[in-house]
Amino acid sequence: MTPIRRLLYLGYYFRKMNWPLLLRFMDHVREHHGIGRGRQAAALVIDSLRYNISPLEWYQFGFVSMTSAEKATWAGTGTMYEFQLRANPSEHREVLNDKRRFYKAFGQFFRHKLLDRKALEQEPQRARELLGENEKLVFKESTGNCGVSVHIVPTSDLDADSLANWMRENDYDMVETFARQHDALQALSPSGVNTVRIFTLVTESGEYRLLGCRLRISVDSHVDNLAAGNLAAPIDAETGRVNGPGVYSDITRAPEKIHPRTGVPIEGFQVPFWKETLDMVREASLLHPENRSIGWDVVVTPEGPGLIEGNHDWCKLVWQLPVHRGLKFMLDSDERAPRSKEP
Incomplete structure (x- = not known):
C-alpha cells in the first residue's frame, strides 16, 4: 500500500463525510475522554493513514483508547475495499450488484x-x-x-x-x-424483518470458510441495517445462539442486552433453523465461487431460511463491532487465514 493511495483514500473520506455525525462523535469523546477536537483531528488523520481506516471508524472502532498493536487488528474501509476487490473482481460483481440477477442466480434458495x-x-x-x-x-x-x-x-x-x-x-x-419472519424473530422486533448476516470466504484453493455470523435487529424501523440506526449482535456459529449484546454504529448509544422496545432478551436469543441456515449459505457460496467473499442476508421464515441478497462489499462494522475486536487477521491471506473459531 503506497502512502499516495492512502492520501487519496483520506481525501475521499472527507469528500463523503457526514460532518454532523463526525462533530457529534468529537463532542462525545471530548466529554468522556477530555480530548479536544484539535487533538482528535490530528489523531484520526494519522491513524487513517497508518491503519487504513476512515475518520468515522476511528471513533466506531474505539481507537481513542487503544494501543498501536490493538489498532492494527482492525479492518477499516481501505483494507476492506482492497480485500473485496481481490476476492470479488469487478467483472463478476454484477450478479451481486443487481438484485434481479441475484434472484435468477440464487432463486433456489429464496422463500419469496x-x-x-x-x-x-x-x-x-x-x-x-x-x-x-x-x-x-x-x-x-x-x-x-x-x-x-x-x-x-x-x-x-x-x-x-x-x-x-x-x-x-x-x-x-x-x-x-413480503417475507414473513419466524414468530420468535417477530416477537424480538416486529417493526422490520430481522435478518441474519453471514460472512463467508471461498479461498483461492476452493476451501469454504465461515468468517462470522450476526443478527441484525430493527429498532422502530422497517429495515434492519446498522447504518439506519439499528442493532447488530454476534451469533455463536456452532449453536446459533446470540452470545453478546446488540450494538449500534453510533458511539453515543450504549449496547443493548434486551430489545429497547419489546423487552425481549437479545443475549441468549436462539436463531431458529440454524443448521439449515448454515447449510444453505454454504451451498450458495459454492454455487458461484467466482465471487469468493460474500455477506449473505438471510430471512428466517416459519418454514425455514431463505436468501434476501448477497453483498460483495459487506460491512466491516456489522462484522467487527458486535464482537468488540478487530478481525483483520481473517483477511490478511486467503490461504494463511486462521481456521480457528471466530472470537
Whole structure:
C-alpha cells in the first residue's frame, strides 16, 4: 500500500463525510475522554493513514483508547475495499450488484418471489395475481443498498392496472413479495424483518470458510441495517445462539442486552433453523465461487431460511463491532487465514 493511495483514500473520506455525525462523535469523546477536537483531528488523520481506516471508524472502532498493536487488528474501509476487490473482481460483481440477477442466480434458495417491473409491463395479469395473493409488497431499486430504497406497501393501497406505472414514477424497478419472519424473530422486533448476516470466504484453493455470523435487529424501523440506526449482535456459529449484546454504529448509544422496545432478551436469543441456515449459505457460496467473499442476508421464515441478497462489499462494522475486536487477521491471506473459531 503506497502512502499516495492512502492520501487519496483520506481525501475521499472527507469528500463523503457526514460532518454532523463526525462533530457529534468529537463532542462525545471530548466529554468522556477530555480530548479536544484539535487533538482528535490530528489523531484520526494519522491513524487513517497508518491503519487504513476512515475518520468515522476511528471513533466506531474505539481507537481513542487503544494501543498501536490493538489498532492494527482492525479492518477499516481501505483494507476492506482492497480485500473485496481481490476476492470479488469487478467483472463478476454484477450478479451481486443487481438484485434481479441475484434472484435468477440464487432463486433456489429464496422463500419469496421477485418480479422485474418489465415483467409486469409485458404481462399485466401478473400484477393482478401479485396483489390478489399478498397483503404487502416490498418495492426496491435493484442496485440500492443499506435499505435506502426499500418501501413496503399494503396491497390494498395499490391498483393492479397502474402498478407498473406507479413503480416507474417512483423509480422502483423491482418488487418482492413480503417475507414473513419466524414468530420468535417477530416477537424480538416486529417493526422490520430481522435478518441474519453471514460472512463467508471461498479461498483461492476452493476451501469454504465461515468468517462470522450476526443478527441484525430493527429498532422502530422497517429495515434492519446498522447504518439506519439499528442493532447488530454476534451469533455463536456452532449453536446459533446470540452470545453478546446488540450494538449500534453510533458511539453515543450504549449496547443493548434486551430489545429497547419489546423487552425481549437479545443475549441468549436462539436463531431458529440454524443448521439449515448454515447449510444453505454454504451451498450458495459454492454455487458461484467466482465471487469468493460474500455477506449473505438471510430471512428466517416459519418454514425455514431463505436468501434476501448477497453483498460483495459487506460491512466491516456489522462484522467487527458486535464482537468488540478487530478481525483483520481473517483477511490478511486467503490461504494463511486462521481456521480457528471466530472470537
